[in-house]
Amino acid sequence: MTAQQVEALFNPRAIALIGATEKSKWSSSTYLNLLTHGFTGPVHLVNPRGGVVHGQQAYAAIADLPDGVDLAFVMVPTDAVLDVLEKVADRGIGSAVVLTSGFGEVGPDGARLEAEVVALARRRGLMILGPNGNGFINAARRITPYGLAIPSPLLGGPVGVVLQSGALASAVLGFAQARNIGISLLVSMGNEAMMSMTDVMRYLIRDPDTLVITLFVESIRHPEEFLAAAREALLAGKPVVALKVGRSQKGETVAKAHTGSLVGDDRVVDAVFKQYGVIRVDCLEDLIMTAGLLAETGPLPGNRLGFVTPSGGACEIAADRAEDEGLEIPDFAPTTVERLRQVVPAFATVQNPLDVTGYILVNTGLLRDALTVVDDDPGVDVIVLATELPRDEPPDPALVLEMARGTAEAIRACRKPVVVMGNTLVDVTPFGRRVASEVGFPGVLGGIHHAMSALGRAVTWSAYARAAEEVVTPPPAVLPLEVEGGRGTWAEHEAAGFLAAHGVPVVPQELVTSPDEAVEVAARLGFPVVLKLAADVAHKSDIGGVRLGLATEDAVREAYAAVVAAGEGAGAMVQGATVQPMRESGVELLVGIVRDPVWGPVLAVGLGGVWVEVLRDTALRVLPVGRTEVLAALRELRGAQLFAGARGTEKVDLDAVADAIVAVADLAGRLGDRLESLEINPLLVRGSQVEALDALISWR
Amino acid sequence: MTAQQVEALFNPRAIALIGATEKSKWSSSTYLNLLTHGFTGPVHLVNPRGGVVHGQQAYAAIADLPDGVDLAFVMVPTDAVLDVLEKVADRGIGSAVVLTSGFGEVGPDGARLEAEVVALARRRGLMILGPNGNGFINAARRITPYGLAIPSPLLGGPVGVVLQSGALASAVLGFAQARNIGISLLVSMGNEAMMSMTDVMRYLIRDPDTLVITLFVESIRHPEEFLAAAREALLAGKPVVALKVGRSQKGETVAKAHTGSLVGDDRVVDAVFKQYGVIRVDCLEDLIMTAGLLAETGPLPGNRLGFVTPSGGACEIAADRAEDEGLEIPDFAPTTVERLRQVVPAFATVQNPLDVTGYILVNTGLLRDALTVVDDDPGVDVIVLATELPRDEPPDPALVLEMARGTAEAIRACRKPVVVMGNTLVDVTPFGRRVASEVGFPGVLGGIHHAMSALGRAVTWSAYARAAEEVVTPPPAVLPLEVEGGRGTWAEHEAAGFLAAHGVPVVPQELVTSPDEAVEVAARLGFPVVLKLAADVAHKSDIGGVRLGLATEDAVREAYAAVVAAGEGAGAMVQGATVQPMRESGVELLVGIVRDPVWGPVLAVGLGGVWVEVLRDTALRVLPVGRTEVLAALRELRGAQLFAGARGTEKVDLDAVADAIVAVADLAGRLGDRLESLEINPLLVRGSQVEALDALISWR
CATH class of the missing domain: 3.40.50.261 (Succinyl-CoA synthetase domains)
Structure with a gap:
């Protein structure tokens, strides 16, 4: 499908309504829409019985249509659609909107029919929008083949x-x-x-x-x-x-x-x-x-608002909502405060948000003067003005127009972006539209509540868009990695070895198959050690398969016997045990890769313990993911403040953590579709020391 | 101030505008409001210069006003207000709205003037609304002494x-x-x-x-x-x-x-x-x-919605928003599904939320039939219908009126409450208002988003109102409790003894003043024990003032010496140490009483550890508080699922916990203003065993 074909469908010069009939509201609406909203090309009607439809002579056959039609708007019964589309193609029409329903949305039979429609379209070079859609409204070019009523004015x-x-x-x-x-x-x-x-x-x-x-x-x-x-x-x-x-x-x-x-x-x-x-x-x-x-x-320069309103109540709602949306209403600079004192009435409080008071009814220049001063404040990125367009036309609209014109001019005079919001979400009435158009009033966001949502999101997007080059540039192509024996679920020591071999920091560990070997490895790694059952068991600690803090040779021997016995008691395939040095406690993270049915491999990071288990506090990113995004994911965790170092724990070196997580994500990227899931739990962090203590890999 | 005086102020039969002048927009607006929104009594104007104001002869003095005026609407300059009110009282007028500003809101001088106004009013039996307010709109009785423009129709x-x-x-x-x-x-x-x-x-x-x-x-x-x-x-x-x-x-x-x-x-x-x-x-x-x-x-019977709409997209928005607001959209009963199959088009999916599809344009009875069936579903408390009032008047409004009438009748025919919501928050236009009034259409909530907020809150309120008798009946008067030595902050053993004496379960503990005594008490309470410094130190563990798990006499002796030395080293007033049995771990709660500057004593409950320290997950209730509310507070904690018993911890007996917390709250109630704060941290819970392990009480 080419961009030209899409372009052609949305910009037809002549349109044929196929299945046009007085009996169908869709037919009437579409015809009326094309007639009343400014379509300048010819609209032809096709009805098998011919005759006059919607007051216009209809063609009895698609073949009879004159030259130049480039969009067929199809409203015929479901079982006639295939035949109609064939004839549309025969007549040399390149695009079709199929309004008719009864396809994929009704079940397998419909889906088969839909597949036939697509096959036909592909074969005949036809571009189709739908089926089971109402068409489109190209308001810019006044082309409105659309099956439901379009309210005026469009x-x-x-x-x-x-x-x-x-x-x-x-x-x-x-x-x-x-x-x-x-x-x-x-x-x-x-x-x-x-x-x-x-x-x-x-x-x-x-x-x-x-x-x-x-x-x-x-x-x-x-x-x-x-x-x-x-x-x-x-x-x-x-x-x-x-x-x-x-x-x-x-x-x-x-x-x-x-x-x-x-x-x-x-x-x-x-x-x-x-x-x-x-x-x-x-x-x-x-x-x-x-x-x-x-x-x-367009993009907004920052999140610091200078809020100006004639209503005290609006200030407070705005302040509350701003905080909800991550927007700041900073204190004005001292010079701003001083200048504002010359502008607002003596009884007004000079602060940001600024209530210029109801005296705007007395002093019509008040709002303009206040805007000018706030525009000069170096700590303000965006000016917000709470005001409304007039709703009902008064007997003498001149006064209202004059006030609106004054406000519009004051807004235009500002160098900073000025966002205008009304107190509540009510319509811009036809009179309000007229005023806006006559005096060049900017758009008015409807209600402080929604306006602050919109503003918050716009500011967030703007910051993101400024960093767009860095963030969304596709990563370099990855070298796929073939893995031998990548089947089922890998026991911990296999997973750990694999991760360590590919740049992920993993605690040293060795597989041992006898008590003597366990003691020898423990001595080499240094006491105390941790000994874990090596077997196909998911929650080893639940069956007594994990022993911590083993400080002596005897303890290691006893533990080896115990975990192996526990594994056998649980009917597992026991390979032996792994020995690893016992680490002091630190901040525990969970790092995982899971597959989403739509988006494929997804990186999940979270804090261990209640954070994941009770609060489900994880941050997700689809792969591929870069370092910036990994850091952002860590920072958006609800428990992120723990990284700063709480009582008794060391401040977390986030860069070191990000390095480890990026290594995991890159590895997962290289493994591609072969990887079902990967879980490191915990990734233990003490300052800048980062180590995976336990890992699990499942293959597809 | 009597209810009769309030009643009189809002229901005057004749009104005098004091300080009426063409130059003031407030004066013009108030006069116009009274004229155009149906006030039937006389409106008199007072202006020191007399003459014609707003086209009506004004009185030069308040004393000249005719009999029968029962509300003075005062718009005079700030410094004239006292004099005017005196004269208003002299003339026998019982109520005044003071629109004038420049009082408490501008600072100490204004506040003094405001106090004089109140003193005058009290002395003369005058009832005052304001100052610095715009008045009121009694729309029910069409009495509108209000200083800003009121849009028509009111x-x-x-x-x-x-x-x-x-x-x-x-x-x-x-x-x-x-x-x-x-x-x-x-x-x-x-x-x-x-x-x-x-x-x-x-x-x-x-x-x-x-x-x-x-x-x-x-x-x-x-x-x-x-x-x-x-x-x-x-x-x-x-x-x-x-x-x-x-x-x-x-x-x-x-x-x-x-x-x-x-x-x-x-x-x-x-x-x-x-x-x-x-x-x-x-x-x-x-x-x-x-x-x-x-x-x-009125009150809604429950939170289970039967959602009916002709728009698929609305269904999904509604489902998402319902979940946000604690509302359910349960599956329909099998008989409902069967009956709906007879009603909706074959290609429609029969489920709740129910998309009856755009075929309502073809089959005008479709919506009515669907409503009837859903009304019979035993699992539905409230029916929600997503539909709109017409916006623009069509050339022939009869058809639109007829459709609206049909829908309104179908709604009235339902036995269950039917809540109507539009897809987006747009005005009910003047034509929409006319249609609603002519056909008896119910109110339409503006937009699914806000409608679901409103519905969620209405359902919550309804449940609360049903239990109102229980919940808000004032508790029996409490017997105030006098406390000897209630000064400063009580060290732990004092606080513990006091709580235990008043029905709060506290771990056994005794104050000891020598190593021998410590050993003797430890033997009596049973090893292992905990030994804590008894001194005026807030965070004892930070200075080494707490020793846990002391299993032998020697350990106790050594610990006594150590904590006392630590206390002395920190320059504290050391009283000795407390000995208490060491408890196994369990769920740790924090129970506190703090004073809010507005609301007085407030009960705070939370889970210990990260829950309070990082997540600030506490639930608050002002005193007095009953058992039901204490249980509700516990259940609204984000960590409440821990009460069900996580890995390795016992299920918490919430009734036992509530008993302990109610004992704390009741005690705090009896202590009244003398109590500054009270903190139990932790309140240790293992199953139905509940004990305060540590407590602190501060007195005012």
Whole structure:
């Protein structure tokens, strides 16, 4: 599938509605959409009975269509789709939207039919969007072959929207309009039989009308393509904002039922998005508002806000929410405070957030003056202004327009980005839109709550995008590693030897097969030692297969006999025992590689003990992963403060820890698909001494 | 201050605007509000110059006002307020709203003036709202002496609103209107010099027009009154929903600056709200929507949702959000599944959440039929329907009205509560309001995200309200306890003896003052023992003042000498040492009583070790606290799963733990203000054996 074909599908010059009929609401809506939202090309109708449909003469056969049609919008019954597409291809039409449902989404029979559709399309060089999708809205070019009603006015703008849900498209359209945020292209993906979400992402990355890409995701069908597209978007400076559902168990079940595809572990999705700079949001409101904000401001220089508002209550809500979102509202510089005292009324408190008070009703220059001063504060990256567009048209709109114009001018006069937010999430009304357009008012984020979410995410993305080159540059190709005997699960000493041989620091240990040998090795390694059963048993300590702190030869002898007996008692295949020096306690980490059904090998790091067992406090990253990301993963652990050295433990050398973990991740990368899982538990850290004390490797 | 006086202030029959002038926007707005929102009584104006103001003849003096005025709305300059209020009282007017600012909020001088205002009011029997507040909107009775513009239409309804922020009142009004949620009374509190938030809460509890009370809170000035009002509201079945700002450090600073009063520890506020059934929300949107929901449905029977929608994407968002909010979307009963199969199209997946698909456009009875079936499911407590009111008026509204009427009838036909939510938070437009009113459509929660927040909180509140009698009945009066020598900080053995004497289980321990005595006590208590320095030292173990596992007489002798020497070396006042039996390890809890500057004594419980030290995982309750709440506090700990018995530890007998904690809380209650703090760390639990191993008591 070529980029040209995707481009062609979204930019047809003439469209034929196949299966056009008065009886279908989809047919009526699509026809009306094309008529009322500015499509300038011809719209042809095909109905087997011919006659007049939607007040226009219909063709009885696809073959009768005039030249120049380059998109067929197919709404015929399921069993007619194959035949129709064949005829579409015969007529030389290169693209089709298939709205008809009854394919992959209904079960195996439908999936077979869908496969036939794809085969036909491939054979005939046809590009298909759908089936089971509502089409698309190319608002930038006013091309709207879309099966549900589009509310007027259709606002063109910088936000691209890709949806794996047909019905939500209307909700997104309506919400974007209510926020006065324009869209470039909206696509309802349907079953993605041929054109996939990532194809559309790539189109939007190239599309000059699109500044931000938003996704509603049920299931990522092509993980590698997705990562490539995400990387491309980040390097192009186009933020990708995604609402990925299926976070909950129930949500996952539902998403699976809808898409028939695997959803994978949601925590891995989180990790992937973080690693590739995809902004994840929880709700449709944040999806659109975060996109609208980034489209307007572009990357933001930092997280330090200068907050200006005429409402005390807004200040406090903003301060609370800022902290939630990792945003700072720093104290103003002394000169700023001094200058602000000249500006605000005597009874106002000069601080950041700044409540300029209700005296803006008396002194209309107050807000402008305050903005000017805050713009000069060296500790402020972004100015936030809490204000609203007017809602209802007053009898004399001139006054309202004049005030809005003054505010808009004051905002434009600032050198720093100014983000405007209303107190609550209410629509930008038609009058508000008119005012905004007449005076050049910037976009207003709806409500402090969502605005702070959007701002927090925009700031995080901006910092990530600045480091994009470093972070998302594909790592050098790895040299695959062949492993002899890579089958089943490797007992500890095998795994340990293998890891040590490939650059992972492992505590010295030797396999012994007799009490005498155990004593000899213990003497060489130095007392006290640890002795562990070497056998195919997962939790050795549970059956008495681990003995710690053996300080004498006798103790080693006794322990050898005991662990071997324990292994045999449990019916295990006993190979002997391993001897390793006993280490003092330190910070215990868990480092693992697991396979996610969607994303493949995933690195998991965590702190041992309750942190992993009770709190499930692990940080994940998909492979390949670099040093920066490993450090970020360690720092995002809830127990990360333990690294600073708590009572009685030494400060952890994170660089040394990262080296060990990168070695594990690199090794896993070289092993590729042959590795099922790898677990080091614990990786013991004392200062800059890092050692794997126990390891387990399973092969596929 | 009597309830009658509060009642009189909010229900005046005639109002005088004192300081009415064309030059003031507050004056114009107030006058216009009274004129346009249905106030039927006379509105008089007073201006020292007389003449025509706002097109009406003004009185030059308050003394000239006609009889029957029962509210003065005061907008005069700050320094004229005292004189004006004196004259208001002279004229026999019983209530005043003081809009004027420049009082407590500006500093000590203002505070003095404010105190004079209160003294005057008390002396003259005047009831005052404010100063520095915008007045109130009694929407139920159409009485609107309010200083900022009120958007039309002013929707009367069941939600009472009390705000400690003047400027946010407009935001709340606008948002409620956009959600088509009516208010009963909205009050902008100002400085609460006389009438306080709790006075208004009590009025709203009695007010038959109010079903739910909402609060925007910067600072709770009268904690005891607040608790009493919250209890009263819960027993009356009126939910209190509160947005309390100052959660963050910055937010707290700002709130302090605005109100001049203490904010207290926000985690204690959380605990108080939980204990007294006050629903805490994070944003204005949730404040109003949660109130609107509860006003419409009343208490909800349970947390099991039957979710019905025509949009697949909505299902998944809803499933994810439901889990966030502690709501269940259980599988449907087999008969429900069978019956739904007859109702929905063949290609639809029958599950909960139920996507009835876009075929509602074809089969208009589909939604109704699905609702009927789900209504019969025995596992569903609440039906959720995702649908929207129409936004724009179509050329022929009859069809839209007919569809809405059908849906409204289907909802009314359900026996279970039906909660309606739109996909995104967009306004109920004027046309939507008209449709809702014409067909009797229920309230539509704005957007799945906020709707699920509101629903989760409503369900939690409902469960709490059902148990209200048990939970909030005031405990029997406590018998105060006098303590001899209650000064400074008590060394461990003193604290332990005191706790043991008052019903708290404490490990046996005795104070010894010589090595011989130590050995004698150790023999009596049984070896091994623990020996601790008895001295005024906080962290004994840090200076070597604690010795564990002493198994022999010699060890005890040696330890005695060592800890005493350590104490003397640290320059402490050494009393000797305490001897206690050494206990096996178990689950370690921390139980403390601390004083909050606002709420007084607070019980804190937590798990020892990293749980408290790193994760700050404690649960708080203000005193008095009963057994049910103590158990709830234990269960809300993040580490609560450790109580079930992890590897190697016994299952914790929570009842036994609760008994010990209740004994501590009761004792603290009896000690009242004399107690500064009390800490038991650890309270050791092995199964049903519960013992304090170490305790510290500080007196005020």
